[in-house]
Amino acid sequence: MLICCNAQFSASFSYVLFSFKNSYRKIEFGICPHCGCLKFKDYRWRPAGEDKEFCLTGKKALQKLEYWRKKVNNIKHGTKGNQNVYYGDFQKSRLKDENGNPIFLQLRKNFNGQSEIIGKIKTVIRKEM
Numbered sequence: 001m002l003i004c005c006n007a008q009f010s011a012s013f014s015y016v017l018f019s020f021k022n023s024y025r026k027i028e029f030g031i032c033p034h035c036g037c038l039k040f041k042d043y044r045w046r047p048a049g050e051d052k053e054f055c056l057t058g059k060k061a062l063q064k065l066e067y068w069r070k071k072v073n074n075i076k077h078g079t080k081g082n083q084n085v086y087y088g089d090f091q092k093s094r095l096k097d098e099n100g101n102p103i104f105l106q107l108r109k110n111f112n113g114q115s116e117i118i119g120k121i122k123t124v125i126r127k128e129m
């Protein structure tokens with residue numbers, strides 16, 4: 001979510017650049033529905049308490065969005081393969097847990113189509129008391 005005019009609004013574009021157990025980074029871009037201002041946010045999280053974010057407004061926000069769009073698109077198409085950029089993804093596996101619910105594999109992918117399984121997530125169903 002982005003903030004402008006004392007209100008939150010949804011981003012028009014967002015990329016999760018990586019999502020691991022010990023780090024998370026996401027960029028968001030959107031236009032304020034109240035004043036039409038361009039907003040960009042780069043958010044990073046680490047469990048060690050390093051919670052960083054920086055925001056840009058106006059022309060600078062747009063420039064930063066273009067920078068990331070080019071970067072992400074280039075990497076996706078493999079023209080400038082950067083092996084160090086990963087993004088988080090989930091894949092439904094054929095495995096099922098003891099209750100018959102599907103187990104999701106937590107994947108770490110780079111934009112060259114390589115992926116690595118970093119964990120398994122079970123579907124959790126809450127039972128009413």
Ligand SMILES: [Zn+2]
Nearest residue numbers: 004005032035
């Ligand atoms: Zn605004």
